[in-house]
Amino acid sequence: MQTYLIYTKDTAGQRQMEELGRRLEGIKVPYELLDADSLHGTELLDYYDILSRPAILVARTDDGSLIQKWTEPESFPNPSEISYFASM
DSSP, X not given: OEEEEEXXXXXXXXXXXXXXXXXXHHTTOOOEEEETTSHHHHHHHHHTTOOSSSEEEEEOTTTOOEEEEEXXXXXXXXXXXXXXXXXX
């Protein structure tokens, strides 16, 4: 599984995703921190139809199928919930 933390550069969302990344590191969950305006970031946002930022995405590494996504900051899961989905 791959976990993506997607943000818009120089915003509170970037700081929120960076902090979440540090917390995921603490429980050994691999993730990729992505600027939504980067090439890979825009490809993921388009592919998974994500319109808001910041966003959290967990997808299978073999075929890219979506496991779970969160797009509303007030409903973002805690790191242990992300770990659960990332280990599926």
